[in-house]
Structures are given as structure tokens and as C-alpha cells.
Amino acid sequence: MAAKTANHKAWWLVAPVVALVAxxxxxxMMTVVNYSFQETFGDNVxxxxxxxWYEQVLGSERFHAALGRQLAFTFTILVIEIxxxxxxxxxxxxKGIGVSVCLVLMALxxxxxxxxxxxxWNIFALPDIGLLGRALNGLGLAYDFTQDPTSAWITxxxxxxxxxxxxxxxxxxxxxxxxxxxxxQAAKIDGASAWAIFRHIQLSKMKRVLxxxxxxxxxDSFMIYTEPFVLTGGGPGNTTTFLSIxxxxxxxxxxxxxxxAAMSLIYFLIVLLLSWVFYSLMMRNEER
Amino acid sequence: MRRFKWLxxxxxxxxxxxxxxxxxxMSFKTTNEILGGFSLLPQDFTLENYKKIFxxxxxYNGYLNSLAYVVFNTVISVCAALPAAYxxxxxxxxxxxxxxxxxxxxxxxxxxxxxxxxFQLYSAIGLFDTHIAVALAHCLFNIPLAVWILEGFxxxxxxxxxxxxxxxxxxxxSFFVKIFIPTIxxxxxxxxxxxxxxxxxxxxxxxxLTSVEAKPIAATMTxxxxxxxxxxxxLAAAGTLTIIPGAFVIYFVRNYIAKGFALGxx
Amino acid sequence: xxxITLAGIRHSYADSPSSPSDYALKGVDGQWADxxxxxxxxxxxxGKSTLLNIVSGLLQPSEGRILFxxxxxxxxxxxxxxxxxxxxxxxxxxxxxxxxxxxxPLRNRGMAEAEVDARVREIxxxxxxxxxLERRATGLTADxxxxxxxxxxxxxxxxxxxxxxxxxxxxxxxxxWMLRSKLKEVHQRFGTTMIYVTHDQIEALxxxxxxxxxxxxxxxxxxxxxxxxxxxxxxxxxxFIGSPGMNVMPCSxxxxxAIFDGEAVTITEKPVGSASGSLELGVRPxxxxxxxxxxxxxxxxxxxIGRHKIVDLRRGDHRIKMLAGEDDPIPWENxxxxxxxxxxxxxxxxxxx
Numbered sequence: 001m002a003a004k005t006a007n008h009k010a011w012w013l014v015a016p017v018v019a020l021v022a023x024x025x026x027x028x029m030m031t032v033v034n035y036s037f038q039e040t041f042g043d044n045v046x047x048x049x050x051x052x053w054y055e056q057v058l059g060s061e062r063f064h065a066a067l068g069r070q071l072a073f074t075f076t077i078l079v080i081e082i083x084x085x086x087x088x089x090x091x092x093x094x095k096g097i098g099v100s101v102c103l104v105l106m107a108l109x110x111x112x113x114x115x116x117x118x119x120x121w122n123i124f125a126l127p128d129i130g131l132l133g134r135a136l137n138g139l140g141l142a143y144d145f146t147q148d149p150t151s152a153w154i155t156x157x158x159x160x161x162x163x164x165x166x167x168x169x170x171x172x173x174x175x176x177x178x179x180x181x182x183x184x185q186a187a188k189i190d191g192a193s194a195w196a197i198f199r200h201i202q203l204s205k206m207k208r209v210l211x212x213x214x215x216x217x218x219x220d221s222f223m224i225y226t227e228p229f230v231l232t233g234g235g236p237g238n239t240t241t242f243l244s245i246x247x248x249x250x251x252x253x254x255x256x257x258x259x260x261a262a263m264s265l266i267y268f269l270i271v272l273l274l275s276w277v278f279y280s281l282m283m284r285n286e287e288r
Numbered sequence: 289m290r291r292f293k294w295l296x297x298x299x300x301x302x303x304x305x306x307x308x309x310x311x312x313x314m315s316f317k318t319t320n321e322i323l324g325g326f327s328l329l330p331q332d333f334t335l336e337n338y339k340k341i342f343x344x345x346x347x348y349n350g351y352l353n354s355l356a357y358v359v360f361n362t363v364i365s366v367c368a369a370l371p372a373a374y375x376x377x378x379x380x381x382x383x384x385x386x387x388x389x390x391x392x393x394x395x396x397x398x399x400x401x402x403x404x405x406x407f408q409l410y411s412a413i414g415l416f417d418t419h420i421a422v423a424l425a426h427c428l429f430n431i432p433l434a435v436w437i438l439e440g441f442x443x444x445x446x447x448x449x450x451x452x453x454x455x456x457x458x459x460x461x462s463f464f465v466k467i468f469i470p471t472i473x474x475x476x477x478x479x480x481x482x483x484x485x486x487x488x489x490x491x492x493x494x495x496x497l498t499s500v501e502a503k504p505i506a507a508t509m510t511x512x513x514x515x516x517x518x519x520x521x522x523l524a525a526a527g528t529l530t531i532i533p534g535a536f537v538i539y540f541v542r543n544y545i546a547k548g549f550a551l552g553x554x
Numbered sequence: 555x556x557x558i559t560l561a562g563i564r565h566s567y568a569d570s571p572s573s574p575s576d577y578a579l580k581g582v583d584g585q586w587a588d589x590x591x592x593x594x595x596x597x598x599x600x601g602k603s604t605l606l607n608i609v610s611g612l613l614q615p616s617e618g619r620i621l622f623x624x625x626x627x628x629x630x631x632x633x634x635x636x637x638x639x640x641x642x643x644x645x646x647x648x649x650x651x652x653x654x655x656x657x658x659p660l661r662n663r664g665m666a667e668a669e670v671d672a673r674v675r676e677i678x679x680x681x682x683x684x685x686x687l688e689r690r691a692t693g694l695t696a697d698x699x700x701x702x703x704x705x706x707x708x709x710x711x712x713x714x715x716x717x718x719x720x721x722x723x724x725x726x727x728x729x730x731w732m733l734r735s736k737l738k739e740v741h742q743r744f745g746t747t748m749i750y751v752t753h754d755q756i757e758a759l760x761x762x763x764x765x766x767x768x769x770x771x772x773x774x775x776x777x778x779x780x781x782x783x784x785x786x787x788x789x790x791x792x793x794f795i796g797s798p799g800m801n802v803m804p805c806s807x808x809x810x811x812a813i814f815d816g817e818a819v820t821i822t823e824k825p826v827g828s829a830s831g832s833l834e835l836g837v838r839p840x841x842x843x844x845x846x847x848x849x850x851x852x853x854x855x856x857x858x859i860g861r862h863k864i865v866d867l868r869r870g871d872h873r874i875k876m877l878a879g880e881d882d883p884i885p886w887e888n889x890x891x892x893x894x895x896x897x898x899x900x901x902x903x904x905x906x907x
Contacts, residue, residue: 006379020424090296091296105301124311169300226491
């Protein structure tokens with residue numbers, strides 16, 4: 001690719017995008033920053049509070065618990081979805097009508113509104129009227145996600161796997177498709193085992209798309225709100241109250257604007273920081 | 289081992305289809321039947337739930353509202369992203385890298401963080417409860433995504449195309465519209481698909497920014513669930529209907545998706 | 555190492571081929587002697603890569619057999635045939651260093667590490683890769699990567715044949731000749747049978763001792779570069795090899811002489827066999843000279859290409875190209891030409907009579 005030409009007039013081309021995103025990002029962000037330093041008793045009376053809310057949020061048991069649950073959730077779904085997605089992509093047909101059928105059916109969960117995903121899993125897993133709940137109880141398992149924390153956790157994770165693994169599949173599949181036939185032929189001639197083909201050709205060529213898959217799944221699972229909110233409402237107790245659910249509870253439920261704003265910023269910074277760490281770790285791996 | 293390879297995708301698809309099947313099954317049952325017993329197929333098959341949705345304006349308006357802001361958002365996002373993606377793929381300019389990164393960070397902002405400020409912002413400028421408010425709000429994450437996808441496609445188009453066009457006497461706008469855009473239709477298709485997708489599935493912001501006039505179908509559903517008790521059949525039918533637009537869109541872009549993903553851009 | 559025999563190889567990519575046009579290969583027979591350097595030359599889509607993949611075992615032919623030293627290997631996998639292949643686009647394992655890349659085929663076959671190390675270092679030295687053994691293979695240039703592909707073939711001492719599928723396509727022009735002479739050197743040193751597929755006649759003619767020319771799924775001639783030039787067995791060979799290619803013009807036969815456009819053309823080598831089908835006369839531009847008496851022609855254009863001039867001639871509807879020396883005078887007034895009788899040949903339905 002030829003070097004890009006310097007042209008500062010290009011700013012005019014990006015201006016609409018900057019305007020739209022800035023309008024949506026900067027003004028609300030300023031509001032949040034503003035709130036995060038102040039105390040209000042309603043009626044638009046504000047007092048400057050410095051870092052009080054930050055200290056309060058960072059020191060609170062509640063925040064630690066939500067962050068812990070969030071990290072556990074994100075870690076679990078990544079560990080399941082990435083290998084599962086790769087495995088499904090490896091086994092998918094390469095040509096023929098099967099490709100279209102697989103792509104369309106697999107992409108379906110991605111296009112269902114998130115609250116419908118939650119509602120669907122709710123009625124699917126309910127112990128009395130749901131297929132899953134009935135089946136598990138029929139097998140003699142004490143399963144009830146509305147009462148039992150373990151059941152609630154497992155259901156939330158299975159729901160996320162159901163919802164998002166296809167994204168990993170599609171990415172991995174596209175990565176596999178872009179490997180030239182000659183690589184497989186050379187491996188055959190070199191006498192490579194199936195594992196060596198996977199390790200040295202397929203996985204290595206999928207690295208780029210998998211980096212994107214991990215990043216996207218990390219970010220999106222870290223921000224998850226609607227699906228578990230509809231499925232469990234964050235319960236039983238607080239067992240499935242992830243960061244976003246907790247944040248909305250504080251901001252819109254209790255209307256504690258200061259702590260909510262401080263928590264928002266801390267939350268956003270955590271996502272940014274972890275995304276950056278992930279990204280640079282994976283990129284460094286690639287360069288080595 | 290090779291002979292059983294088809295089992296993996298098949299089992300995976302069965303797993304994906306099970307909850308959808310259950311939703312469909314419920315949508316053809318009456319609420320009484322749902323609560324009264326357990327059956328794998330509707331015993332008392334009814335279309336009442338669907339009839340209600342198609343005749344009651346609070347229901348079908350929900351769909352129209354959702355479709356309206358989703359389409360709005362897709363058009364705005366793609367139209368704004370096109371020139372910007374071109375600038376990023378072709379030119380170096382002051383702060384370009386930082387700008388690109390800043391745009392992408394907005395994809396990482398949890399919507400929950402923005403719920404309250406958005407409510408205040410859009411109320412302040414008098415756009416609360418309009419389609420355009422939701423369409424604009426969704427630009428927050430869809431524009432960065434569209435710019436990212438389109439930049440990937442555009443970088444794959446050789447620069448010689450631009451240069452030849454300018455030598456042939458095209459002005460920038462005429463080149464862009466007549467020559468450049470037609471060569472990246474696949475990219476536009478993929479970008480539009482993802483904008484449509486993320487706008488269609490998002491609920492938190494859409495719900496926060498609307499109350500009556502522009503209320504999305506997803507919000508109608510949650511309110512029904514909480515206010516009028518458990519009308520499960522109706523809820524299931526409404527849910528089933530939200531799957532249909534997505535299914536259509538996937539079907540039409542299925543060949544582009546693999547291509548778009550192949551570029552490593554999502 | 556082995557002598558390779560192709561017996562009646564036919565191949566079709568269609569599931570149930572019916573007409574001859576469904577076949578990518580329409581019956582190929584031939585033999586490659588042990589230790590030779592061969593080229594498979596033909597335009598894109600002539601079936602040469604298909605044939606190559608059949609020899610290496612990546613493809614199973616629809617019909618026919620492949621023998622290595624008289625042993626039928628048609629049903630064997632590439633691994634068991636002991637072949638090596640270098641592809642058009644360099645194939646390297648980017649997770650590995652150059653060293654590991656070269657060692658890969660040996661380790662896959664369970665060779666002892668000490669032996670692996672010795673082989674790898676020997677081959678790396680041969681290919682001038684020894685100072686980059688510990689580098690990641692990803693970072694190398696295209697020619698470096700292509701050398702690794704070649705090296706992975708060479709490290710194995712049991713290789714029957716090394717095959718090249720247009721290996722220089724992605725190499726910079728100024729590095730092409732270096733890599734090509736490296737190939738020659740490797741061939742001389744190891745004496746391995748090499749088969750080189752290309753559509754580039756210069757590459758084929760400079761690399762190979764014998765060239766197999768293919769078109770439309772058939773082999774039209776196997777011969778040394780000189781034979782291909784002097785005695786094309788098929789009008790396609792005459793036309794495809796040489797620049798410009800052979801002139802091919804319709805003719806008839808009368809008492810052993812060719813009649814072209816109403817005039818007799820003398821030929822030394824009288825055609826044998828019955829002349830059926832459409833007859834053509836072929837003569838290379840190199841073997842046409844201006845003469846006092848001969849075919850009268852018009853000069854359309856003279857193109858000076860350095861040491862030669864290409865003269866574009868017309869006689870009636872027929873166009874003829876000839877080569878004239880740099881200093882040869884061009885008889886603009888009433889030009890006449892003569893075909894060298896020793897190098898003028900008669901073809902029936904494209905094949906030499």
C-alpha cells in the first residue's frame with residue numbers, strides 16, 4: 001500500500017462523524033464528570049465534593065462485589081465461547097448449500113433484541129413452564145434459576161454462550177476461509193499431523209480475527225445489562241448483578257447521581273484499560 | 289473422525305434453535321394453556337396472540353417505531369462514516385491516529401454510563417421521545433463501527449483508482465459517488481448490516497430516550513410484562529416477531545458477511 | 555529418487571464428465587527420467603497444475619496410473635510418495651522460526667534431533683539461509699520465503715521428485731534470476747528429479763533439459779529446448795514458443811511441395827503419411843529471408859527491437875512476420891521473401907506430418 005498523502009483538508013471529511021460522536025460522547029461525558037465531583041439535594045443545587053464519590057465507590061463492598069462478579073462472568077464466557085466458536089467453525093462445511101444454512105441459522109441469535117433474548121431464556125428455563133427447567137428437574141436436578149444462585153449463574157452463562165458464540169464462529173470461519181489451499185497441500189506433503197495443521201496453520205492464520213473476537217466479547221460482556229436484567233433481574237439476591245445492572249440501580253433507581261457518575265467513570269476506565277492491555281498483549285505476541 | 293464432523297455444527301444449531309422453538313411454541317398457546325400445563329406442541333393452537341399484536345396500535349406501533357429509528361440510524365451512520373473512512377484510508381492529517389482511536393473508544397463505553405446523561409441531554413434540546421433521538425444516540429457506537437469496517441474495505445481499493453479518476457477530470461464528489469461508492473458496495477452492505485443489527489438489538493438507550501410516541505417494541509414488551517401481569521403468550525408472539533427482521537437481513541447479506549469478517553473488521 | 559511414468563492420465567473436476575471438454579486432462583502419457591530437470595509449459599488453464607498435483611498425490615486422477623520406478627503409486631498419499639512441492643505463493647509456517655520450518659518435515663517423520671540438526675544446517679548453508687535460522691519466518695521477503703519452501707523439500711533425503719508450481723510469480727524481477735540459478739545449482743548438486751511448471755517460456759527453456767508443452771489438457775510435445783524451436787511437433791508449440799511465434803498459414807500439397815496462396819514452396823523434408831484434415835504450413839520468422847525471387851509481399855511495418863527488426867508482411871489476406879538483421883537492408887521496392895526449405899514444415903490438423 002502506497003504511503004498516505006498528507007492533507008489537512010481531510011478534516012472536512014471527518015467533521016460530520018466527529019460532530020455526531022462528540023455530541024453524543026463529550027456532552028454526556030462532561031455531565032458525568034460534573035456530577036461525579038458534586039453533591040446534590042435536588043432543585044439543581046450542587047456542592048463541590050472533590051474525590052469523595054470516587055473514594056466511596058472504590059472503597060465500597062458493593063462495587064467490589066459487582067466488579068468481582070463481572071470479572072468472573074467475563075472470564076467464564078471467554079473461556080467457553082472462544083474455543084467453542086473455533087471448534088464449530090473448524091467443523092463447518094466449506095461449500096455447498098450447507099454454508100448458507102449454517103451462516104443464517106447461526107447468525108440468528110445475534111439479531112434478536114437483547115431483552116427478547118432475556119425473555120426467551122426466562123420462559124425457556126423456568127422450572128414450571130420452561131422446556132429446560134422441566135427437563136433438568138425431570139432428570140432429578142434441583143434447578144431453579146429464580147431461587148438458586150448456582151442455577152442463576154449457569155443459566156446466565158449458557159444464555160450468553162447461546163447469544164454470542166456465533167459471533168466467534170463467524171469470525172473464525174471467515175479467518176479459516178481466507179487460508180489459501182496451498183497451505184494445506186504443503187502440510188500434507190510435509191507430513192503434518194492434524195494437530196500440527198491446526199496449531200501452525202489454522203490457529204496462526206486466525207490470530208487476527210480471534211484477537212478481534214476476544215476484544216469484542218470482552219468489551220460487550222463487560223457491559224452486559226439487558227439480558228441478565230430481564231432473565232434474573234440481577235438476582236436471586238445480588239448474585240447476577242453485574243456492573244451495568246448495579247450502575248443503573250444506583251443512578252435511576254436510587255437517583256444517587258454523584259456516586260453513580262463516579263462509578264460510571266471508573267467503569268469506563270476499567271473497560272478502556274483492560275481492552276488496551278488485551279490488545280497490546282495480543283499484538284506483541286503477533287510481532288514476536 | 290472426519291465422518292462425524294457434521295455433528296458439531298448440527299448439535300450447535302440444535303442448541304441455538306431450542307429456545308427459539310420454545311418461544312414459537314408458546315406464541316401459539318393461550319396464556320391459560322401455558323400456565324395450566326406442559327406440552328411440546330400447542331394443544332389448543334391459537335393465532336390470537338398475533339392477531340392482538342397486528343390490531344392493537346400500542347403493539348404494532350412499537351414495531352414501526354423500532355424500524356423507524358433503526359433505519360434512520362443506519363442511514364445516518366453509513367452516510368457520515370463514508371467520507372470519514374475515506375479520509376482515514378487515504379490521507380494523513382493532524383491528529384488522525386488519535387481521532388481514530390478516540391472514535392473506537394466510544395465503542396467501549398458502556399451504554400449504562402450514558403443512560404442518564406442522554407436522558408437529560410435529549411430532554412434539554414427537546415428531542416426526548418422522538419425517533420431521531422434514538423437514532424442519534426445509537427450513532428455513539430454505530431458510527432465508530434461503520435468507520436472501522438468501511439476503512440478496512442477502502443484500504444483494499446488501490447489508490448490508482450482515485451488517481452485515474454482525477455486525471456480523467458472527475459471532481460472529488462463526482463468520483464466519490466459515481467466511482468468509489470459502487471466499488472465498495474460489499475463494504476457498505478456489511479457496515480449497514482452491523483449498524484442495523486446493533487441498533488435493532490439495543491434496548492437500554494432506546495427505552496431511556498422514549499416514553500410514548502417513539503416507544504420501541506422491546507420496551508412495549510417489558511412494560512406489558514410488568515403492568516398487565518403475565519401475558520406470556522402475547523409476549524412470546526411479540527418476541528417471535530422481533531426475530532423476523534433480523535432473519536431477513538441476514539438472509540440478504542449472508543454472502544457479504546463472510547467477506548466482511550474475512551477482512552478482520554467487525 | 556525415481557523415474558516417473560504417467561500412463562493414460564485423465565482427470566475431470568466434474569462429478570460425471572460426459573464430453574471431452576469436461577476433462578482438464580485428456581489422456582497424458584509420458585516419462586520423466588531419474589535426475590532430470592523438466593519443465594511443464596503451457597498457458598493458464600492448460601492443465602499443467604492439475605497434472606502436477608496428480609503427480610504429487612494431492613489429486614487423484616479420474617483415470618490412469620502413476621508409476622514411480624515402475625511401482626504403482628496412484629493410490630498413495632503425498633507423504634508416502636516422498637515428493638516435495640514448492641507453490642506459487644510461498645508457504646511458510648509463521649508460528650515457527652526459519653530453523654523450525656526447515657526441520658518440520660523431518661520431525662513429522664520422527665527423525666532423531668541430531669540428524670535433523672545436521673540436515674537443516676547443511677541445507678540452510680546451501681540456500682544461504684544460515685544467518686537467519688533463528689529468525690521468525692514471517693518477517694522474510696518473498697524470495698526468502700520461497701527458499702524456505704524449497705528447503706523443506708530438500709532437507710528430506712528420501713525425496714523422489716521436487717515439483718515447482720510457478721515458483722517465481724511473486725518474486726521481484728531482479729531476484730528471479732538469482733533464485734533460478736540457485737535452483738540449477740541445487741539440481742546439479744543433489745541430482746534430484748525436478749519438475750517445473752510455468753507459463754513463461756524463458757523460465758522453462760532456461761531451467762529444463764526437457765520441456766513438456768501442454769495445451770487444453772493435452773501434451774503436444776516433449777523435447778529439448780532446441781527441438782521445440784527447430785521442430786515444433788504441433789502448430790501450438792510453434793506459436794507459443796518463440797517471440798514472435800511461428801507463422802502458420804493454410805496450404806495444400808502438390809507432388810511433395812507445399813502450395814501456399816498459389817505459389818509453390820520448396821521443403822526439404824517431404825511429408826510422410828497421408829495428408830488429411832486441414833493442412834497448414836509453418837515457418838518461424840527466423841527462417842524467412844528477403845530474396846531476389848520468391849513470394850512477393852507488401853511490407854506493412856518494420857519494428858526495430860535492437861539486434862533485430864521484426865518485419866510485418868502481407869500477402870493477400872495473410873500476415874507474415876519475419877526477422878531481419880539489424881543492418882540488413884529492407885527492400886521497400888517490390889519485396890520478395892523465401893522460406894528456408896530445411897525449416898519449413900507441414901501440419902495436418904495442427905500436428906506435424
